[in-house]
Amino acid sequence: RAKADGRGLARGFEPGMDLALRERWAMQQDLATAISRNEMFLHWMPQANTETGEIVGFEALLRWKHPERGVVSPAQFIPAAEQNASIVPIGEWVLRAACREAARWPKACKVAVNLSPVQFQHGDIVALVHEILLETGLSPSRLEVEITEGVLLDDHAAALNTLRRFKALGVQIALDDFGTGYSSLSYLQSFPFDRLKIDASFIKALATSPQAQAIVRSVLALGESLSLPITAEGVETQEQRAFLAELRCEEIQGYLVGRPSPLVSFQSPFEKPQRLLA
């Protein structure tokens, strides 16, 4: 599979290189051809209104079916794809595939797509999104781009400009994995987010950690006073949902609502079937 590409070889595989590096290099070679070999696909993870259980959107989660390794998790290959910038064409593929599918759903709910910081550094990500929206006919208001703090770190002015252009397009912006970074609070003041996603680690710890409870309470209070809707990630139990509902957390996502799946289902896991209501 490894091509006799002089440049790649010089920067990549060398005798004596340690195993982890060699592994990464091999993975990066395979990532470069993954799209053209049709190895990438999407899973969908439902997002629900905390109170009513209504399905309000789906997050697109990338999957890679490697010919020898089988399905590789994004936690494993996204960092490698970011390092050699193959996340740029892969991320474009995700955007196009997600918007194309969402445009055909029977319900006009939101579609959330993760963007890598590297996509902000190569080319014009806003122009690309605009082009894909026109091409797929998806209404901009249905697209929510999920960014992490990494996007905001290097160049504040450039990031602000990009996010403002997304807003001008009518696209929604969510700050993903909130609470796990460094100076998230100052970002809330500077950047035009439409939503915060509280990181799953805080939700996981709710049952056992008074600290996690206090943090989740505070984030929800902050969201409320800033008029910033909050999504809780990693909700797995009814107890977690009840706690979040009590504190008026708008949306939840996690195994309780539904696992990532190749198919979307608009059937809420909480709403009782209509016929049982009478």
Ligand code: C2E
């Ligand atoms: P994320 O955006 O924070 O996505 C949520 C991750 O948490 C997903 O893992 C999801 O399957 C998992 N998760 C959600 N709820 C639960 C739960 O209740 N229990 C448990 N145990 N896990 C839950 P996944 O699909 O492995 O994705 C990992 C990360 O990879 C994502 O974190 C995101 O940062 C990144 N990623 C996924 N797709 C893309 C993509 O298309 N582009 C980029 N740049 N990154 C992506």
Ligand code: MG
């Ligand atoms: Mg996400």
Ligand code: MG
């Ligand atoms: Mg997250």
Ligand code: MG
């Ligand atoms: Mg994440």
